[in-house]
Amino acid sequence: MLPLREAIAAHYGRRYGVSLVPEQIIVTMGTSPGLFLTLSSLLNPGDQVILSNPGYSCYPNFIRYIDAQPVFVPVDAEDGFALHTKDLRQSIGPRTQAILINSPSNPTGHVLPAGTLQEIAQLGPYVISDEIYHGLVYGEREHSILEFTDRAFVLNGFSKLYAMTGWRLGYIIAPPEFIRPMQKTQQNLFICASSISQWAGLAALTEQHAEIPHMIATYDKRRKFMVKGLRALGFGVAVEPTGAFYVLADARGLGCTNSYHLAFDILERAGVAIGPGIDFGSNAEGFLRFSYANSIENIEQGFARVESYLRACQRLP
């Protein structure tokens, strides 16, 4: 819908000071189909996409699905999982077609500073910037890649900042020459995004919502509560995450060598759902991802159960 695309353009104008036209925007059935369309239009078999390890679990699967190759750059807990431009630069080769970034990041909660984004924009390859957690930041403001380059594909949606999970509504902002091929692919394979959801998205962008700053303040309280609780239990959180709603906590000090096994064991025996670090990349083995998209009361009860579990396993004194 044109009014929704106009509202998206206005939103990026207001928030990031970038000038967009609706013709650069494709509304999709969520950010995931948006990434699919982006990679489909951008990559040939054998092309490479550079991305962080750990990162969102599905990214490598999208890339491999179209016979392209993910190239991983490690990010480390010690500096809050910061992505370093020099590591990206060293990974660029003749088949590098894009760098895929996600700030604030799932699973690390890391927010890329403006300086790093500016450097990434100048590296050469297209930048695919998954901005789905934009707005959910608890320190310095997040920046859009579009503040620094037009050679970028932005993916965003409504499920996080507007808590519209389940509506399946997202969008792509792309260089104009990629729009028509992506529209054709969308029309053939997916038809379009739900019209009901598009009207809802328009309301989300154009009406005032006192709930949003309130929600962000609530997340921030939970974030602090969770970091404190995790440290008290013996998990390592070297640097507090400042975005999204995740803490990727180091469980190696508690004897975790197989995060997949540990996460399932906690799920089954303690009834607490936690993401195994290994799901997000080899560099997060020994880590567990905790989400604070839940009430303080539930997080508190979750901690109590995990504590009992760890005690029963003799992982705590």
Add this chain to the structure above:
Amino acid sequence: MLPLREAIAAHYGRRYGVSLVPEQIIVTMGTSPGLFLTLSSLLNPGDQVILSNPGYSCYPNFIRYIDAQPVFVPVDAEDGFALHTKDLRQSIGPRTQAILINSPSNPTGHVLPAGTLQEIAQLGPYVISDEIYHGLVYGEREHSILEFTDRAFVLNGFSKLYAMTGWRLGYIIAPPEFIRPMQKTQQNLFICASSISQWAGLAALTEQHAEIPHMIATYDKRRKFMVKGLRALGFGVAVEPTGAFYVLADARGLGCTNSYHLAFDILERAGVAIGPGIDFGSNAEGFLRFSYANSIENIEQGFARVESYLRACQRLP
């Protein structure tokens, strides 16, 4: 959602007497993503899928998207675009993985009789049956491929019979061994179907709707009105279509040799949107697809405009 999958299983039980379990069903963001998941799970590069010419425009693009090959079987206006088993059989080769059928058909409105479905079910390859127009029939009842074989993938949705266009809700019924691979692909690339739409679909299937038989009766009136009007204008309709809401009319008697050009010319000069036959396959060149998913009044006005257009072009006496 499990309750929606249960309702879909019950619907197929009631309407076609087939016994399904929810575990055979995947809810999708429409029938199109359902076809994408089906072909993705079923085909390797180089595999072949047999389908009719003419047929739904996007089918060949889905098949080619995953580097498989469409193999076309012609269907002809003279016998109402009937699909013949012997033509299908002759097209089967070592790389044939599936036969893709669509009854009632877009664009022809043809409804495959039970006998033909039974024969197709016995040919050997998997049958992919796009049943999205099921229920919209104006003569003999339609049949599901599942009445005749379990080696089938059924695609269906809510946009036609429940007039839920824009909600983007469909489903796949598949052999159990294909469910998990398709779920994984859906979870990675698409996440899931809209939860709002899923609740709406559940209401569509489980609540009584006097509107539906009324809508079907209304379509039937429009169908007769349109066939009569097209014939009066000089279009050829050899056999009345008995399903969906389309008439694929022969415009060759009116001098149409380039249906793409003619359809755009009518759109621009007469303000009437018609599908060019060539969009649906080479065997429909010289034909135009008219939709009666519109009021009698609008169809009447459309005819008046097309008549003026044809007169101005000296295609009518």
